[in-house]
Amino acid sequence: MKNIALFSLVVVSLLIFSCKPQMDPKTEINNIAEEYVKLCLHTGLHDPYFVDAYYGPEEWKLTEEQKKPLQDLINHTQELITKATAIDKTNFDEAWQLRHNYLHKQLIAVKTRLELLNGKKMTFDEQTKGLFDAVAPTYTEEYFEGLIAELDAAVPGKGDLNKRLEKFTNQFIIPEDKLDAVFTAAINECRKRTLKYVDLPEHENFTVEYVKNEPWGAYNWYKGNFFSIIQVNTDLPKKIDSAIDLACHEGYPGHHVYNGLLEKTMYKERGWVEFSVYALFSPQSLIAEGSANYGIPVTFPGDDRIKFEKEVLFPIAGLDASKVDKYYEIERLKSKLSFAGNEAGRKYINGEFTAEQYVEWRQKYSLVTKERAEQNLSFVERFGTYIINYNYGQQLVKEYVERKAGDDPEKIWEVYVELLSKPYTASLLQ
Ligand SMILES: [Zn+2]
Numbered sequence: 001m002k003n004i005a006l007f008s009l010v011v012v013s014l015l016i017f018s019c020k021p022q023m024d025p026k027t028e029i030n031n032i033a034e035e036y037v038k039l040c041l042h043t044g045l046h047d048p049y050f051v052d053a054y055y056g057p058e059e060w061k062l063t064e065e066q067k068k069p070l071q072d073l074i075n076h077t078q079e080l081i082t083k084a085t086a087i088d089k090t091n092f093d094e095a096w097q098l099r100h101n102y103l104h105k106q107l108i109a110v111k112t113r114l115e116l117l118n119g120k121k122m123t124f125d126e127q128t129k130g131l132f133d134a135v136a137p138t139y140t141e142e143y144f145e146g147l148i149a150e151l152d153a154a155v156p157g158k159g160d161l162n163k164r165l166e167k168f169t170n171q172f173i174i175p176e177d178k179l180d181a182v183f184t185a186a187i188n189e190c191r192k193r194t195l196k197y198v199d200l201p202e203h204e205n206f207t208v209e210y211v212k213n214e215p216w217g218a219y220n221w222y223k224g225n226f227f228s229i230i231q232v233n234t235d236l237p238k239k240i241d242s243a244i245d246l247a248c249h250e251g252y253p254g255h256h257v258y259n260g261l262l263e264k265t266m267y268k269e270r271g272w273v274e275f276s277v278y279a280l281f282s283p284q285s286l287i288a289e290g291s292a293n294y295g296i297p298v299t300f301p302g303d304d305r306i307k308f309e310k311e312v313l314f315p316i317a318g319l320d321a322s323k324v325d326k327y328y329e330i331e332r333l334k335s336k337l338s339f340a341g342n343e344a345g346r347k348y349i350n351g352e353f354t355a356e357q358y359v360e361w362r363q364k365y366s367l368v369t370k371e372r373a374e375q376n377l378s379f380v381e382r383f384g385t386y387i388i389n390y391n392y393g394q395q396l397v398k399e400y401v402e403r404k405a406g407d408d409p410e411k412i413w414e415v416y417v418e419l420l421s422k423p424y425t426a427s428l429l430q
Pocket residue numbers: 249255288289292
């Protein structure tokens with residue numbers, strides 16, 4: 001009997017030690033998530049723009065002395081991608097499937113950004129696929145020429161279109177001493193409308209600062225716990241419609257709300273640590289910029305926006321509202337030229353355009369002033385292919401929401417808020 005007991009003990013021990021213990025897939029994802037956050041912080045030591053926000057564990061913050069070579073970070077990211085790909089997702093519910101996809105795509109973005117920093121050459125489309133999980137459509141010059149012909153007929157006067165357009169739209173510039181009052185009124189309205197559909201904590205808040213010498217028009221610096229600092233760049237004049245654009249895009253229901261909701265639902269309620277960091281060059285940015293832009297027609301459906309601007313913002317700015325309908329007709333046509341910016345950026349990044357050609361092309365096909373085109377160029381120089389997140393991101397978010405919600409404004413809000421509260425990436429919206 002003693003021998004049999006001993007024999008059994010040996011067999012059981014052999015069985016235990018010969019099989020590698022299988023890690024629970026959810027524990028494995030938690031481990032990868034922690035490594036992902038640390039990788040983002042390490043990437044931030046090489047790229048000052050990479051970590052847009054971080055409110056995770058204090059002890060994970062790094063100092064310059066902890067900087068690691070780029071190639072080591074690339075290798076480590078690849079190991080994590082391989083681990084993430086091998087995870088058995090059979091028993092995952094929708095939330096965990098989304099989490100797995102998100103982490104996987106975010107890791108690919110970290111690797112792509114590290115490779116670019118390490119000098120790897122990639123085309124515009126290769127970069128956007130890796131960084132943002134999307135490839136923006138290409139448009140020809142003929143496409144833009146057709147739109148420009150429509151604008152040519154719509155803008156009052158004769159002669160050079162750029163000059164006529166500038167003269168016409170200059171009538172709608174907000175005087176600098178009225179900027180704050182106009183933005184405050186726009187923000188209050190966007191907040192009021194958003195609160196009807198989104199449950200925000202009472203303490204949520206942001207401050208607005210006016211700055212100069214930046215390549216962007218405005219920026220939201222999310223600080224965590226539903227607090228943001230929104231900076232508005234006053235290098236170039238702000239037209240009346242920029243108030244609603246900025247208030248929705250940077251504030252409600254845009255970046256301030258999106259960051260806050262992800263922090264609340266993903267990081268605080270579920271404890272998913274990857275949502276304590278916002279990696280700027282990553283799929284999260286396409287959803288962030290796309291939903292922030294699409295948030296404008298969600299917040300002001302139909303003629304609501306024109307009505308509000310005419311009745312409230314024009315008087316505060318001291319502007320004449322009599323030509324407002326013509327202004328919006330022209331702005332609507334101009335917005336269709338938005339993809340011209342992608343084409344100029346694609347050609348510049350692919351080495352087909354010099355800086356000078358980029359500026360000329362944008363003046364010709366985006367119908368912007370030389371100063372604006374130069375500001376756009378400095379944006380591309382700092383943020384590269386990020387430009388697709390605004391227009392292509394908006395298109396993807398719009399198509400996704402309207403496919404699920406139709407044209408019912410209430411249902412659109414419902415699907416839109418669901419999108420803001422879950423970790424989607426671009427390829428899941430298509
Ligand atoms: Zn933005």
